[in-house]
Amino acid sequence: MNVLQALFFPPEQPGGVSSMVPYVQERFVRMGWGMELFSIPKRVRGKGAGSFEFATFDWRRYAGVPIVDRYMQILKDYEWWTKLRVKGSYDVIHAHHPVAALVMKKLFPDTPVLMTVHSSFEKELLLNGRIEEGGPEEQFLTSLYGELEHQVDRLMTVSEAFKTYMSAYVKHPERILVIRNGFDEKRFKPMAHENEVPQLITMCRLVPAKGLDILLRACAELKRRELPFMLHIIGDGPMREELEELAKTLGVYDDIVFYGYMLHPEEFMPFFDVFVLPSRAEAFGNVFAEAALCWLALVGTDVGGISEQIDHGVNGLLVPVNDAGALADALEQVVVDPSFRYELSRAAYEKAKSTYSLNRVIRQLKRLYVGAAELGD
Known part of the structure; x- marks a missing residue:
């Protein structure tokens, strides 16, 4: 053939x-x-x-x-x-x-x-x-x-x-x-680790459809609540400069790392705790399955293929589109409760391994x- x-x-x-x-x-x-x-x-x-x-x-x-x-x-x-x-x-x-x-x-x-x-x-x-x-x-x-x-x-x-x-x-x-x-499981090397400060990661093209403006506003709310976190943004695109300026305006620029495009992010992802992406639309959302195979807890929007991958409260958390407050509430749950975060990440891994x-x-x-x-x- x-x-x-x-x-x-x-x-x-x-x-x-x-x-x-x-x-x-x-x-x-x-x-x-x-x-x-x-x-x-x-x-x-x-x-x-x-x-x-x-x-x-x-x-x-x-x-x-x-x-x-x-x-x-x-x-x-x-x-x-x-x-x-x-x-x-x-x-x-x-x-x-x-x-x-x-x-x-x-x-x-x-x-x-x-x-x-x-x-x-x-x-x-x-x-x-x-x-x-x-x-x-x-x-x-x-x-x-x-x-x-x-x-x-x-x-x-x-x-x-x-x-x-x-x-x-x-x-x-x-x-x-x-x-x-x-996804080929052999590409992913999940590892147990303890981060003193919860590490959030997102990975996407930096365009309005991915909702990163909402994520930055949610991070600003986490900071207002005096909750510890670091956000790592992997990806590049036409919104990068605008997002960096928004981060400065919101007072969270020092809590965020902009990496740009990365060739093999799956080698980097296992060192983090939570994958978050508040997309405004997503046909499937490969990156959620990839993050799950790296033992990350998942937080996403209740749209398209994301909502098919995440069973709310079981292997991740779903929030409405364009709702920075709801996203901040969801992130607070996984930031302040390591046990809950662990349960979500292991359930996400098992579902991704069997389904994807x-x-x-x-x-x-x-x-x-x-x-x-x-x-x-």
């Missing part, structure tokens, strides 16, 4: 897909399968020409909108790069981005193409204040779900919550398969690939 994993971003790019797909490849290759990773380099921009059409809607009604025009050019660029670089034949193509899926199906119509939707570009743009709700950008991007349903041989996503979200934009939502992400195993993902994908290849013959 020969499988192509079609990504958009290169596999070394930080993010949920990159934290899983290379390990999937490693496992399948070890089993004797052929599996390659394909992506488009950042330098390939503006190379594609010609036209790209959709079967389920006319994109020209949105022409002239910068984000739409850029998306259409990216489709052409990906097609140009694929024609240039992909020379072999494959039994199955598994795409992890709408651009990859649509291009692969266009160029290899007789090859089964499976598509996993990992996140929502339109929700990210909305939450980051770059587009308006109901605007042409959102209409165009949500129309792509119906196009994917029409074009690919199997449509998948990573959580029941995101399946529900996609259901509004497809004809047969019951056919969407949920395969939750999985890479072995489970490999079994599910193997069945899918074999079935798709047989139907494609």
